[in-house]
Amino acid sequence: MSDRAYGNRGSLLAVSDLHVGMADNRPIVESLRPDSDEDWVIVAGDVAEKVEDVEWALRLLAGRYARVIWTPGNHELWTTKHDPVQLRGRERYEHLVELCRSLGVSTPEDSYPLWPGPEGPVAVAPVFLLYDYSFRAPGTTTKEESLAYAHERGVVCTDEFLLHPDPYPSRDAWCRARVVETERRLAAHDPEIPLVIASHWPLVREPMAVLTYPEFAQWCGTELSADWHRRFNVAAMVYGHLHIPRTTWYDGVRFEEVSIGYPREWRKRGHPKGLLRRILPYDDGVTGPAPVSDGPAR
Numbered sequence: 001m002s003d004r005a006y007g008n009r010g011s012l013l014a015v016s017d018l019h020v021g022m023a024d025n026r027p028i029v030e031s032l033r034p035d036s037d038e039d040w041v042i043v044a045g046d047v048a049e050k051v052e053d054v055e056w057a058l059r060l061l062a063g064r065y066a067r068v069i070w071t072p073g074n075h076e077l078w079t080t081k082h083d084p085v086q087l088r089g090r091e092r093y094e095h096l097v098e099l100c101r102s103l104g105v106s107t108p109e110d111s112y113p114l115w116p117g118p119e120g121p122v123a124v125a126p127v128f129l130l131y132d133y134s135f136r137a138p139g140t141t142t143k144e145e146s147l148a149y150a151h152e153r154g155v156v157c158t159d160e161f162l163l164h165p166d167p168y169p170s171r172d173a174w175c176r177a178r179v180v181e182t183e184r185r186l187a188a189h190d191p192e193i194p195l196v197i198a199s200h201w202p203l204v205r206e207p208m209a210v211l212t213y214p215e216f217a218q219w220c221g222t223e224l225s226a227d228w229h230r231r232f233n234v235a236a237m238v239y240g241h242l243h244i245p246r247t248t249w250y251d252g253v254r255f256e257e258v259s260i261g262y263p264r265e266w267r268k269r270g271h272p273k274g275l276l277r278r279i280l281p282y283d284d285g286v287t288g289p290a291p292v293s294d295g296p297a298r
């Protein structure tokens with residue numbers, strides 16, 4: 001189906017991992033412009049570390065797109081010494097939610113906006129789940145073993161030092177609280193209205209199969225959401241974080257990794273699927289590359 005077939009209707013687009021704290025990524029964000037006054041864009045986390053940089057990017061996008069939907073990545077939740085905003089953990093998240101609301105940007109704390117698709121409304125659900133170390137490192141069975149393995153291998157996510165879980169005792173405790181609340185909201189959603197679920201971290205573990213360092217998976221999601229794409233009426237799942245832009249299918253559900261990534265990454269691989277991914281209307285693979293169930297790392 002060509003773009004023209006949709007008439008003047010807009011698209012539901014998605015992007016993540018803008019990392020605008022890196023100067024070379026800012027022109028990428030400045031270049032993003034809608035094709036239609038009705039285009040919506042999902043921003044699935046890792047906009048930046050400093051609150052003022054997050055605000056710069058979201059304000060720019062909110063001025064251009066009919067609706068912007070944000071969910072946090074780990075980088076927004078880092079408390080770095082360079083940021084005048086020294087809030088930690090849940091208070092930092094809540095501060096970002098209030099910032100988004102002041103810009104008219106939807107957050108995981110708001111009702112799911114209904115995108116008016118050509119085949120009926122689709123609810124866009126930005127969710128914030130974090131991770132709980134349950135995507136264990138190879139050969140390990142507990143969080144402690146998995147973390148120790150990562151330390152031995154020298155592959156430790158910076159979150160361990162900068163993403164504070166306050167007031168929760170741990171990042172995994174924060175994750176479990178988020179899972180309970182998010183599951184409750186998804187279960188209360190009208191099953192007749194399909195969902196696009198957007199999270200910085202994928203709902204399932206399968207995308208980890210292509211990681212160069214498998215021990216990094218423990219910072220990438222939770223087994224607690226492993227069946228959500230089957231239990232709920234999910235039209236597509238949007239995620240980022242891995243910096244491996246691609247499209248895969250699990251149990252017949254399309255998963256879109258929509259990251260831009262760091263300059264050193266996109267200089268090497270380019271932007272194999274463009275800067276913005278069109279989530280809906282979906283082209284059914286006719287105009288794009290054939291979908292794959294999984295594949296080699298790019």
Ligand SMILES: [Fe+2]
Nearest residue numbers: 017046241243
């Ligand atoms: Fe990222």
Ligand SMILES: [Fe+2]
Nearest residue numbers: 046073074241
């Ligand atoms: Fe990330």
